[in-house]
Amino acid sequence: xxxxxxxxxxxxxxxxxxxxxxxxxxxxxxxxxxxxxxxxxxxxxxxxxxxxxxxxxxxxxxxxxxxxxxxxxxxxxxxxxxxxxxxxxxxxxxxxxxxxxxxxxxxxxxxxxxxxxxxxxxxxxxxxxxxxxxxxxxxxxxxxxxxxxxxxxxxxxxxxxxxxxxxxxxxxxxxxxxxxxxxxxxxxxxxxxxxxxxxxxxxxxxxxxxxxxxxxxxxxxxxxxxxxxxxxxxxxxxxxxxxxxxxxxxxxxxxxxxxxxxxxxxxxxxxxxxxxxxxxxxxxxxxxxxxxxxxxxxxxxxxxxxxxxxxxxxxxxxxxxxxx
Numbered sequence: 139x140x141x142x143x144x145x146x147x148x149x150x151x152x153x154x155x156x157x158x159x160x161x162x163x164x165x166x167x168x169x170x171x172x173x174x175x176x177x178x179x180x181x182x183x184x185x186x187x188x189x190x191x192x193x194x195x196x197x198x199x200x201x202x203x204x205x206x207x208x209x210x211x212x213x214x215x216x217x218x219x220x221x222x223x224x225x226x227x228x229x230x231x232x233x234x235x236x237x238x239x240x241x242x243x244x245x246x247x248x249x250x251x252x253x254x255x256x257x258x259x260x261x262x263x264x265x266x267x268x269x270x271x272x273x274x275x276x277x278x279x280x281x282x283x284x285x286x287x288x289x290x291x292x293x294x295x296x297x298x299x300x301x302x303x304x305x306x307x308x309x310x311x312x313x314x315x316x317x318x319x320x321x322x323x324x325x326x327x328x329x330x331x332x333x334x335x336x337x338x339x340x341x342x343x344x345x346x347x348x349x350x351x352x353x354x355x356x357x358x359x360x361x362x363x364x365x366x367x368x369x370x371x372x373x374x375x376x377x378x379x380x381x382x383x384x385x386x387x388x389x390x391x392x393x394x395x396x397x398x399x400x401x402x403x404x405x406x407x408x409x410x411x412x413x414x415x416x417x418x419x420x421x422x423x424x425x426x427x428x429x430x431x432x433x434x435x436x437x438x439x440x441x442x443x444x445x446x447x448x449x450x451x452x453x454x455x456x457x458x459x460x461x462x
Contacts, residue, residue: 164436167449171203171432178206179422182228185212185219186324187348188367189232189407192259195438196430203429207422213348216324223410224248229423231410234261234324234367245412254413256455258430260445262368262391263328263403264377266356273305275379275388278402281333284314284363285343290335293384300361317355317364318343325349328405329365369443393445407444418460428461 181200183193190213197209212218212228219231220241225248237245237253245253265281267273276284280303283293297303301310318339319326330336346352349366356362357374368391371377379388382402389400396404409427413419419427429435436446456462 164433164440164446165449165452168431168433168436168446168452169449171429171434173203174421174425177204177421177425180208180210181230181422181426182210183212183230183232184214184222184228185230185232185410186216186234186407187213187319188216188234188261188323188325188369189213189259189409190348191369192407192439192442192444193230193232195442196426196435199434199438200426200429204425215320215322216327217322219410220245220253223253223412226412229411230426233408233410234405235328236408237410249412249414251415254411254459255408256411256427256431256459257406257447257451258409259407259436259439259447260393260396261405261407262377262393262396262401262445263325263332263365263405264368264371264391265333265363265365265380265403266353266371266375267363267378268356268360269374269376270360271300271305271376272309273300273303273378275381276303277381277384277386278333279384281380282335282337285316285318285329285339286334286337287340288334288337290337291333312361315355315359315362316340316343317352317359317362318345319349319352319366320345320347325366329403332403333365367444371443396445413459424459424461427459428456431456 193211197211201207216233216235219233220237222228223231224245242252279291279293280297282291283289283297299314300312344355349370352364352366353370353372353375356364357372377391379390380402381388389395391401395401411423431452439446
């Protein structure tokens, strides 16, 4: 059964409007950010590579309002975010997946309350092929049979060449070359859970340290296939349509298809933060999040190739954070 990303129970909001259209608009109901006085100091961010460009652009925008704030950003992978937030070595932990039970438990043992994950953008995890690859689309069962050694999504046989994925002619015997993120990546974890049914990747995957290098590898390999956030799409690759069930309808990775639940690999992108439920956020963290969830902040999301949040989602997050 398909489910809309915006119907995630933790948001506890309904009904929900459509996302901004795919021509780059943001929800006009989003608040316009206005600076406040007395903001200066240091902010640090450790976490997701997928969010690295977004964090950099947000930092530049924040510095436009507050030139006396110094912001340091590291994007080694989502797996580095929870310990950074837990140990206090970063103010923000960008994550391209939710926190795991062990990560939450470690934080709670240290601080006595759970970490806070703030949705800040929507990503469409895309499956990329070379731009000259004529494949119409793939089902999740086929994706699993291509990338996984375990085939938990129900494919009857392994897929190692493009003929087995339905291509003919010169493509029929062309071997498939696999590009993947590494295990510290939240994108790796999300893809493993949602496209491979928590199965195991094949030993033949070419692990890459970043999203851009996955896409570059596919663009340079005629038989290549890989996965990465939609914000990393380039002219050298195609983000192919996907079907939830084999033989089902293919859906392009678009904002509307994420909203409807038709595109199966949509996800929130998060900023993890240490927020004591009995205390307000520190001014620096408060204002950075207020800017990210504003009209200007979500315009940056669009500029970086991701999907902006509807105003109702942003408003709900500001309310949960105690930010007016």
